[in-house]
Amino acid sequence: MALEHAILVSLTERAGSGYELARRFDRSIGYFWPATHQQIYRVLRRMHDAGWVRHTEIAQDGRPDKKVYRVSAAGKAELARWLAEPEDPAVLRDGLGVKLRGASLGDPGVVLTEVERHRAEHAGRLAVYRGIQRRDFPEPATLHGRDLHQHLVLRGGIRAEESFVDWCDEVIDALRKDLS
Amino acid sequence: MALEHAILVSLTERAGSGYELARRFDRSIGYFWPATHQQIYRVLRRMHDAGWVRHTEIAQDGRPDKKVYRVSAAGKAELARWLAEPEDPAVLRDGLGVKLRGASLGDPGVVLTEVERHRAEHAGRLAVYRGIQRRDFPEPATLHGRDLHQHLVLRGGIRAEESFVDWCDEVIDALRKDLS
DNA sequence: AGGTGCACTGCAACGCGTTGCATAGGTAGC
């Protein structure tokens, strides 16, 4: 998996400029593959050199010109190739786990506060995802094709955040009991 | 969060060589912060230069010499400092989500197979974690301090893998229905 | 009049993570 392919997916759905792509990554697709505008500009250039995308310069008044990118036939072929290729399952990677594991080497009370903070952050994300679900997928049972796939991805985000929040609650509860 | 701190936690629990650390990262702590021996050797050197660890060379017969590392006072101070510092909540990052989102741009049947493969991988990890739980923490209710923290981290891994497997089942079910 | 924020592109530098390779003796299986 590379950022290239996430961009190809997003650009195939809708053409757009680097800036617009960065905004999209801040919402939807970036919930599962975050990227900054720097990465996106750099990769778009590379993809252009490889012939996977084409751009048309669009002059705007009151705003800087923008380059709207579109996926070429070669880009579509590359996307199909990548989709058929096996992908390495992702690994967990969360510094909070390391902190918790080392809690007794510092102040466990501070680590407890930290877990509470993370819980709040993840609960916030969960609320955002649920909001999107209510707004964009009010009737999940009727979905097919692309809409179904998008909804399933969102479901993945919801499940991951739910389970993280539940874990935080378990940790908070256990740490409080241990500290008292 | 940096690899330095994960190593400090591991080395404080028990001194060890770079190679031994790499083995530990393959098990326990690496389930939440993976690292290869290359990273570990490189970072150990940096930590040594910074005075966070000291090593003693140990000659062995039939085997290469090894350097056993120990955390210095400065290293313990750095660990305490980092533990008290707030940590950015981790973000989800899984190429499978991108693939699912783009499934209709390729062959959705192949993506379904891919989800089944990932499910098997995560179910395997889950089984490993549950095995560790049964073996090392048969009576979770009695735990305190360091053991409690370790068990809670393991619980996090179990919850994450459980929820991922459940999500895969939801996706597999939905994709099958949509394809038939 | 000044500050902040948004839209839009981009460069430069650094560090983390990955991959391939090298060395070297010991053990185990075919």
Place this chain on the structure above:
DNA sequence: GCTACCTATGCAACGCGTTGCAGTGCACCT
């Protein structure tokens, strides 16, 4: 006897991700 894997350390190179910075012009608030 050959292959393969384990212990043990390390170099070199590449690419991805992050951070800081730069420039331009409009809109909005104070």
